[in-house]
Amino acid sequence: MIKKTIKDISNPDTYKGIYSFHKYWGKKPTESIAFFIQNYTKESDIVLDPFLGSGFISRECLSRKRRFIGIDINPFAVEHTKFLLELPKASVFQSALHKIEEKIKQKINATYSIDNGKIASHYLWNSDEILKVWIKPEVGRSRIEIEPISFDIEKVKRFSEYSVRNIRKLTFFTNSRINVNNQMSIYDLFTRRALHNIDLILDEIKLFPDIVQKALLLTLTSSSGQMSSMVFAITNRGKTKNQISNKVEVGSWVIGYWRPKLHFEINVWNCFESRAKKLYKALLDISDHQYKIHESISMLLESKQGASILNNDCIDTMQNIPEKTIKLICTDPPHSDRIPYLELSEMWNSILNKNAFFEKEIIISNAKERNKKKSEYVEKMKLFMGESSRILTDDGILLIYFNARDRQSWQFLEILDTIPNLQFIGTFPMEYSANSVVQDNRKGGMKTDYVLVLKKRGYNIDFQYELDKISGWSASVPQIASAI
Numbered sequence: 067m068i069k070k071t072i073k074d075i076s077n078p079d080t081y082k083g084i085y086s087f088h089k090y091w092g093k094k095p096t097e098s099i100a101f102f103i104q105n106y107t108k109e110s111d112i113v114l115d116p117f118l119g120s121g122f123i124s125r126e127c128l129s130r131k132r133r134f135i136g137i138d139i140n141p142f143a144v145e146h147t148k149f150l151l152e153l154p155k156a157s158v159f160q161s162a163l164h165k166i167e168e169k170i171k172q173k174i175n176a177t178y179s180i181d182n183g184k185i186a187s188h189y190l191w192n193s194d195e196i197l198k199v200w201i202k203p204e205v206g207r208s209r210i211e212i213e214p215i216s217f218d219i220e221k222v223k224r225f226s227e228y229s230v231r232n233i234r235k236l237t238f239f240t241n242s243r244i245n246v247n248n249q250m251s252i253y254d255l256f257t258r259r260a261l262h263n264i265d266l267i268l269d270e271i272k273l274f275p276d277i278v279q280k281a282l283l284l285t286l287t288s289s290s291g292q293m294s295s296m297v298f299a300i301t302n303r304g305k306t307k308n309q310i311s312n313k314v315e316v317g318s319w320v321i322g323y324w325r326p327k328l329h330f331e332i333n334v335w336n337c338f339e340s341r342a343k344k345l346y347k348a349l350l351d352i353s354d355h356q357y358k359i360h361e362s363i364s365m366l367l368e369s370k371q372g373a374s375i376l377n378n379d380c381i382d383t384m385q386n387i388p389e390k391t392i393k394l395i396c397t398d399p400p401h402s403d404r405i406p407y408l409e410l411s412e413m414w415n416s417i418l419n420k421n422a423f424f425e426k427e428i429i430i431s432n433a434k435e436r437n438k439k440k441s442e443y444v445e446k447m448k449l450f451m452g453e454s455s456r457i458l459t460d461d462g463i464l465l466i467y468f469n470a471r472d473r474q475s476w477q478f479l480e481i482l483d484t485i486p487n488l489q490f491i492g493t494f495p496m497e498y499s500a501n502s503v504v505q506d507n508r509k510g511g512m513k514t515d516y517v518l519v520l521k522k523r524g525y526n527i528d529f530q531y532e533l534d535k536i537s538g539w540s541a542s543v544p545q546i547a548s549a550i
């Protein structure tokens with residue numbers, strides 16, 4: 067169901083339910099995507115998103131009986147999309163959670179017990195020193211804060227030699243933009259006690275069959291930021307510099323690998339359980355849990371339904387799609403140097419034990435070792451445009467969600483001069499769903515995307531829904547492209 071009218075699809079709602087369960091970098095609102103799928107494709111038409119990301123579009127397509135191909139270089143994006151298409155039933159997920167709880171909750175909590183046997187929920191750290199221990203009271207909501215004693219310090223020391231078992235080695239490049247360097251490891255991001263407990267959870271998750279296993283694994287990746295030492299302590303600074311006022315609140319892991327001096331270590335079981343409960347609630351509201359996933363594009367082409375979700379470079383994969391097969395390409399490529407997806411997803415991919423193919427990412431990265439420059443980015447984007455025009459049906463539509471503050475990153479559109487069968491129709495600005503999209507908040511960061519609408523030349527789209535009614539619709543390329 068499309069809740070919005072054509073007039074206001076550019077002003078989306080925030081994500082709810084299953085769409086708000088997991089963070090992804092640059093999640094896009096679904097209203098405009100759903101609008102185009104609903105009105106410009108019909109049952110069993112094929113929709114393609116070659117820069118898939120979190121993959122919400124897959125559910126929007128399959129719930130409307132369209133076929134779907136999704137491609138992403140990021141293994142996490144592919145795992146998340148497959149999860150969206152093969153959700154466990156709420157009761158099955160809940161019973162798996164109970165089994166894990168029975169086996170390891172006590173073991174994990176024992177690593178956080180204080181001298182009176184109570185279980186700590188949070189530790190406030192200042193660099194390598196524990197400043198406070200928080201306990202949840204038996205009644206009431208306000209926490210009890212206590213000073214750490216040697217018992218607490220000795221407890222954490224017991225893990226000082228712990229070597230992680232279930233998480234593969236991380237690949238980091240030196241990138242000050244996201245506060246990371248190529249010497250860093252998982253031990254820089256988590257306390258060893260947290261890693262010990264994550265390992266215990268992973269041991270259990272591995273025992274479940276595929277669909278439940280995936281849901282549990284994503285519950286873990288979804289809660290991993292909150293389990294890490296990257297959780298800021300938000301303080302009202304005291305009058306004296308560096309003096310910490312009494313009011314310390316828990317922040318969250320945001321964007322990048324910032325390891326603040328003043329940070330929290332949060333009980334790993336509590337983080338996992340609260341995420342799992344969120345997923346359970348979302349699953350309760352879902353009626354269609356399972357869609358068909360084909361292993362290859364050729365299998366999808368032979369079928370009248372389902373999806374094919376591929377972890378690959380989209381240019382390579384698009385080259386294998388026969389010409390004139392795709393009715394709608396609806397996609398949101400990386401926007402210039404805004405978000406280094408693979409570098410940021412490395413923590414999740416290491417937990418999933420998936421390796422990322424950094425070489426083929428279409429991105430401009432601040433990491434010098436990666437040598438990802440603007441010129442190469444523009445060339446790759448041009449290849450994407452060329453392949454799009456080849457595989458679109460004669461009545462096909464191409465929608466590109468895009469923004470960048472510099473003119474050069476828009477240069478891929480110049481290829482339109484040499485692709486005679488692709489025509490730019492117009493564009494409209496679309497606001498982010500600010501509550502859930504992690505966007506670039508730096509000064510001058512853009513608050514809207516542009517949705518660029520293109521079609522095959524010579525074919526007259528039936529404008530029954532009159533695109534020019536969309537708020538901010540313009541028939542020319544966004545001003546920003548020529549203004550900078």
Ligand SMILES: C[S@@+](CC[C@H](N)C(=O)[O-])C[C@H]1O[C@@H](n2cnc3c(N)ncnc32)[C@H](O)[C@@H]1O
Nearest residue numbers: 093094117119120138139140379380398427428
């Ligand atoms: C802006 S994000 C997409 C976000 C998505 N629209 C959403 O709502 O979550 C761009 C995506 O392009 C992917 N990507 C980058 N280079 C790629 C390549 N060569 N092939 C396929 N995907 C690529 C990134 O991993 C990232 O997930």
